[in-house]
Amino acid sequence: MEQYFVKEKIDSDEFKITDTENYQHIIKVLRHKIGDKIFLVDNTQSLFAATIKEVDSDNKAFLVETKKQTLKTTELPLNVTIACSLSKKDKVEWITQKATELGATRIVFFNSKYAIMHWKSNVVEKKLSRLQEIAKNAAQQSKRRVIPEVSYLNKLTDLVDIKAATNLVAYEESAKQGEISLLAQTLNENPESILCAFGPEGGFAPDEVEFLNDHDFLSVGLGPRIMRAETAPMYFLSVLSYKYELTVK
Amino acid sequence: MEQYFVKEKIDSDEFKITDTENYQHIIKVLRHKIGDKIFLVDNTQSLFAATIKEVDSDNKAFLVETKKQTLKTTELPLNVTIACSLSKKDKVEWITQKATELGATRIVFFNSKYAIMHWKSNVVEKKLSRLQEIAKNAAQQSKRRVIPEVSYLNKLTDLVDIKAATNLVAYEESAKQGEISLLAQTLNENPESILCAFGPEGGFAPDEVEFLNDHDFLSVGLGPRIMRAETAPMYFLSVLSYKYELTVK
Numbered sequence: 001m002e003q004y005f006v007k008e009k010i011d012s013d014e015f016k017i018t019d020t021e022n023y024q025h026i027i028k029v030l031r032h033k034i035g036d037k038i039f040l041v042d043n044t045q046s047l048f049a050a051t052i053k054e055v056d057s058d059n060k061a062f063l064v065e066t067k068k069q070t071l072k073t074t075e076l077p078l079n080v081t082i083a084c085s086l087s088k089k090d091k092v093e094w095i096t097q098k099a100t101e102l103g104a105t106r107i108v109f110f111n112s113k114y115a116i117m118h119w120k121s122n123v124v125e126k127k128l129s130r131l132q133e134i135a136k137n138a139a140q141q142s143k144r145r146v147i148p149e150v151s152y153l154n155k156l157t158d159l160v161d162i163k164a165a166t167n168l169v170a171y172e173e174s175a176k177q178g179e180i181s182l183l184a185q186t187l188n189e190n191p192e193s194i195l196c197a198f199g200p201e202g203g204f205a206p207d208e209v210e211f212l213n214d215h216d217f218l219s220v221g222l223g224p225r226i227m228r229a230e231t232a233p234m235y236f237l238s239v240l241s242y243k244y245e246l247t248v249k
Numbered sequence: 250m251e252q253y254f255v256k257e258k259i260d261s262d263e264f265k266i267t268d269t270e271n272y273q274h275i276i277k278v279l280r281h282k283i284g285d286k287i288f289l290v291d292n293t294q295s296l297f298a299a300t301i302k303e304v305d306s307d308n309k310a311f312l313v314e315t316k317k318q319t320l321k322t323t324e325l326p327l328n329v330t331i332a333c334s335l336s337k338k339d340k341v342e343w344i345t346q347k348a349t350e351l352g353a354t355r356i357v358f359f360n361s362k363y364a365i366m367h368w369k370s371n372v373v374e375k376k377l378s379r380l381q382e383i384a385k386n387a388a389q390q391s392k393r394r395v396i397p398e399v400s401y402l403n404k405l406t407d408l409v410d411i412k413a414a415t416n417l418v419a420y421e422e423s424a425k426q427g428e429i430s431l432l433a434q435t436l437n438e439n440p441e442s443i444l445c446a447f448g449p450e451g452g453f454a455p456d457e458v459e460f461l462n463d464h465d466f467l468s469v470g471l472g473p474r475i476m477r478a479e480t481a482p483m484y485f486l487s488v489l490s491y492k493y494e495l496t497v498k
Contacts, residue, residue: 238487
């Protein structure tokens with residue numbers, strides 16, 4: 001059954017969906033009729049089964065009968081921020097989609113020295129709006145309760161302003177030097193929230209890593225193989241899910 | 250430094266590269282000259298630093314001086330087969346590239362009931378040859394010692410012929426029913442080799458899962474979020490790397 005997000009809190013047995021985008025997609029594109037069922041997630045992350053009762057095509061709205069569901073949340077038990085250096089359009093979009101499926105709470109793109117792409121200030125808003133839409137669709141498809149927030153930092157040094165309880169930087173050189181256990185050690189400490197920064201294809205500049213290390217970002221290796229820039233964040237998120245959602249206590 | 254595979258065993262200080270594809274790429278496209286260094290992996294998974302000594306453009310070959318390297322292998326400590334239901338061309342290619350980066354030993358595509366793509370028998374060879382090329386390039390880029398073998402099974406039931414020591418099937422319904430620890434339990438048993446089957450976007454048919462279960466494929470959930478068909482194998486491979494390459498003993 002499809003799931004959609006609504007921006008309001010659902011607090012009665014009936015709810016009117018006035019978001020024209022939802023109307024357009026659910027009623028016009030998918031041609032759902034009275035009696036059809038969908039899932040809704042409201043702004044408190046609550047999940048409802050919703051049966052379509054009335055369609056108001058003049059106002060592009062529809063009324064549903066709602067029933068709160070008690071299914072366990074699908075969110076990771078900690079806030080996770082993935083901070084990735086800018087790369088090509090399709091990679092940035094891909095990272096957004098996959099990081100959403102894999103449970104990221106926040107997805108940040110940032111400028112760095114060896115990044116092959118740079119966003120001019122006048123395109124940032126449009127780019128983010130497109131990525132936010134991708135995140136919403138992926139969150140709906142993967143049955144998340146939260147749409148990750150997608151944002152942009154003009155400078156790598158701005159990462160210090162959005163730090164989590166625990167901050168990491170995925171660093172290939174760490175892996176090359178045979179560092180194999182810092183990530184596991186860190187995760188064993190059960191951080192309340194975690195941020196991991198990922199470099200561009202060309203890697204971080206040494207002074208960028210030094211800056212991050214100086215600001216309490218721990219360099220961690222992600223295994224012996226060289227991963228592409230877009231693969232490393234997926235590895236990281238998969239590991240968090242395994243560690244905190246699947247590992248026998 | 251770039252890495253390339255050679256089909257022969259390198260057993261002296263000099264080695265003549267006669268593979269025209271390597272010649273074309275290294276000498277013609279990248280314009281490497283005498284004195285330039287590359288890495289070579291031979292058919293015994295040994296790694297060599299190789300310095301170009303002579304270029305024989307008549308025969309499209311070149312001679313290198315080799316020095317065996319003692320770097321630790323970049324291969325996972327167990328054989329891992331990823332078996333994925335067929336999907337669209339770009340997804341199949343993407344799975345091949347990413348599964349290679351993440352360390353799979355073998356990548357198998359198979360036909361299943363709800364798969365949205367089917368390969369006619371006359372295209373299989375061409376498709377596999379293209380995917381094998383993608384795997385080779387990804388293996389070189391990620392500094393693997395092995396190129397994963399890409400193959401195709403015309404029927405899901407043929408999976409029983411390629412079983413590993415431990416066999417799994419990623420099953421969404423397991424995840425929905427709150428199964429959260431079978432994967433971790435299985436990995437704790439340190440299997441010698443492992444195969445995991447992944448369904449198409451539409452999922453496995455119930456009788457397909459039943460068939461696999463009857464043939465000792467254990468159904469495992471991969472967490473509470475619904476992942477796209479191409480994301481699940483990446484999750485699985487990342488987890489194996491974390492468990493066997495990064496976790497503190």
